[in-house]
Amino acid sequence: MTQQPYDGGPYEGYDPYRQQQPHQAGQQTTPQAWPAQQGYDQSGYGQQPGYGQQPGYGQSGHDQSGYDPQLTQQWQGQTWETQVHAPVPSAEETAYLPAHGYAAPAAPHTPAATEAPAQAPAAAPATAGPAYGSATLAGNARITDAQRARLEGRSPIIEPGMQPAALTALLGLLLAGTAAVGSYALVLPLVVLQAVTAAGWFRLNGMWPARQGIALxxxxxxxxxxxxxxxxxxHAPAAILGPLGVWxxxxxxxxxxxHADPDERMYGLMATVAATALAVIATGYLGADPHATSVGAAAVAVAVLARALPLPTPASVVVALLAAAGAGIAVGGMTGLGPKGALVGAAAAGCALIGHRVASYDYPSRFVHFTAGVALPLSAAAPVVWLLGRALG
Structure with a gap:
């Protein structure tokens, strides 16, 4: 754009109102000069903060309803739109394409990325958000923690640890102490054990909430x-096996x-039957000889604490069995079983370690550890305590 009057040339500006408003005779149309101090960059490639404040625009003397040919601006060369505006991206460049699996999304093509592709990573960081797979009609099944552990080469077994072992030991000592007092005193900790057993088994099998099965x-x-x-x-066998069969x-x-799916009904049936069986056979502490109950519950408490020690698995198992046998001898001496208590304690500890192992399987949660991890060692030891107590008593 020049500041000299326009005298014609190959770059004649287009005036859409030239046919409607012809010039008067002797009247010459001159472009409005924009001085550099009013904010216009005369180089044609930018604008200063004063742009848009040219004289006459928006003033009372300007007829906004019509068009004033005196204020017609004639542009020469490239305009602001062709220099300042960035190119509008296409639909393919702006479309959101979710990542498939763990693959990173491809970076949009830009001149900067073409000139220096190694300066910055093209894909988004891994912590920016979750990755999404392809859409399906049935939805994407979530991989379980146990399956992920197996795929990564880790063991899906996590042992409960010392805190659940301490709760098991506390409950075992309550059973041992109340058994010496009487049957009605023994019922109180036994009911707690049975409730935790039912809830823990359902949660261990991944069924939660399952209020009907737990209540049953x-x-x-x-x-x-x-x-x-x-x-x-x-009459302990009939009193235990009779309600078990009815339930x-x-x-x-x-x-x-x-009205659930057949597979789901079968899965719920097996879980309910197993939970009922484990909760009912815990009644064996009530039906066994009181001395055997005291010895077996105390041996389980000691064995679980020894199993939670930070030792290799084979070593901790041996230590747990030996500690349970020693506890059986000690408690047996106080109750009248004598050396026979070692057999009762070792057998009860063996069953308790099996229950402990079951509660550790398939990558359990913290809730599983504080329910099934606490109750299963004691519940699994109840039948052998009743059997050996009756045989040795």
Whole structure:
């Protein structure tokens, strides 16, 4: 743009109103000069902060309803739009394409990336957000922690640790102490053990919430307790196996009446039956000889604490069995079993370690550790305590 009057040339500006408003005779149209001090950059490649404040624009003397040919600006060369505006990206460049699997999204093509591709990573950082897979009609199944551990070469078994072991030891000592007091005193910690057993087994199998199954298993355990208290220890097998059979039949009927998927019904049936069986057989502490109950519960408490020590697995198992046998001898001497308590303690500890192992399987959660990890060692040891107590008593 020049500051001299326009006298014609090959770059004649286009005036859309030239046909509607012809010039008067003797009247010459001159472009409005924009001095550099008013904010216009005369180089044609930019603008200063004063742009848009030219004289006459928006003033009372300007007829905004029409068009004033005196203020017509004639441009020469390239305009601001062709120099300042960035190119508009295409739809392909602006479309959002989610990442598939763990692959990083491709970077959009830019001149900077073409000139120096090694200056900065083209893909977004891994912590920017989760990766998404391809869409499916059934949805993408979430990989479990156990499956991820196996794929990464890690063990899917996590042992409960010292805190659940301490709770198991506390509950075992309560069982051992109340057994020496009487049957009705033993019922209190036994009911807690049965409730935690039912809830822990369902959570260990990944079924949560499962209030109906937990309530059903716990109700079966309470029925066995009441039946045994009424019938007496001499009728312990019938008092335990009778409610167990009735509750398994009730569970089967309820699952058959369910409207869930057949596979889901079978899975729920097996979980409910197992939880009911574990909760009911814990009644064996109530039906066993009180001395055997004290020895077995104390041996389980010592064995679980020894198993939680930071030792290699084979060494901790041996230490746990030896410690349980020693605890059996000690408690047996106080209760009248004498050296026979070593056998009861070692056998109870062996069953407790099996329950401990089950509670550690398949990458369990913290809730599993504080339910199944606490209750399963004691519940698994109840049948052998009842059997050996009856045989040795």
């Amino acid at each position: 298993a716990f109700a079966g355990a309470l029925t066995a307790d009441v039946t045994l208290l009424v019938a007496g220890r001499e 398994i039949l009730l569970t089967l009927v309820l699952q058959l009446r369910s």
